[in-house]
Amino acid sequence: MDTRQMGGTGRRVGAVGLGCMGMSWGYDQLGRDADVSVQVIRRALDLGADLIDTSDQYGPFTNEELVGRALRGHRDRAYLATKGGLVVDDPETFASHRDGRPEHLRAACEASLRRLGVDHVDLYQLHRIDPEVPLEESWGALAELVKEGKVGAIGLSEASVEEIRTAHAIHPVTSVQTELSLWSREPLADGVLAHCAEAGITFVSYSPLGRGFLSGAISSPEDLPEVDGRHRTPRFQPEAIAANQPIIDRAREVARQLGVTVPQVSLAWVLAQGEHVVAIPGTKNPRYLEENAAAAGVTLTSEQLALLDAVPEAVGTRY
Ligand SMILES: NC(=O)c1ccc[n+]([C@@H]2O[C@H](COP(=O)([O-])OP(=O)(O)OC[C@H]3O[C@@H](n4cnc5c(N)ncnc54)[C@H](OP(=O)(O)O)[C@@H]3O)[C@@H](O)[C@H]2O)c1
Known part of the structure; x- marks a missing residue:
């Protein structure tokens, strides 16, 4: 697989x-099936x-x-990344609050290491910045964890x-x-993607699909499982799903040209945003995993990139 640099760490993933x-x-x-997920x-x-x-x-x-269970005996083959700083209040609704206090982040990281069964993680990420705690304090706490060898690098x-910029001046930001x-292009507009490239920071694209x-598999809420958190989110309401289908139509057109699949085009577009970008599609399905991994080898032409760049703005907010 094509590999990319993790910030200034010298590691490639x-x-x-x-x-x-x-x-x-x-x-x-x-x-969900834990045994399949381990595989x-x-x-x-x-x-x-x-x-x-x-x-x-x-x-x-x-x-x-x-x-942790999956990595037992395989730890050295993984670039293991976890996060802290979001505390769940209600698992039913997924409601969570931010906690960026240094004492919380230290305790959270140590508990993560125990659950993962490892002596260090390669990347520890501040899941959200807590507006009640100066970033200098939260980030300083994570920098301490690097010094102690509990985490290899830290990200936002x-x-x-x-x-x-504030964090980077205290300790290198490895990733954001x-x-x-294709339907969440804010980091292109707000300068974050470009800033990461300039500063040698890896941009980790979450929810790239x-x-x-x-x-391309969801054209109405009935295509989602019955018990599924997405039913609560704005972009999975029937009107938004219908209004956003032109994005899929465009991806389908490019997929047909290349003889690849729609998810592979979606991932190839993300990876084409810069050599400093990596994507972490989520799946618990072995077949999807193979398909997604193979997307690293899909190259879009400049015409295809332009077609995809021109898809309409998504209808509905992200959260
Ligand atoms: N930092 C943050 O705040 C934040 C927020 C959200 C997510 N994340 C991270 O980003 C990761 C990925 O994001 P995500 O899970 O939200 O969304 P995603 O990767 O955009 O999409 C995941 C969904 O797509 C389905 N899928 C995956 N590959 C597919 C394929 N080839 N064909 C058809 N369907 C496919 C999955 O189904 P199955 O489950 O059935 O395989 C799952 O329902 C998460 O696992 C998490 O690590 C971070």
């Missing part, structure tokens, strides 16, 4: 990684999709346990250019994880 959230949290709540994680390592992303929020906590999630896909919409 597969351009396509694996997001593990949906194995324990958020979407298809009845279609998916191990197969991802075989395919070179070695950036394995989790968080203490997912489950909460159980996703890290699952990832959903940060502005100004926040990235933010939603980026638009939470499944950009696979």
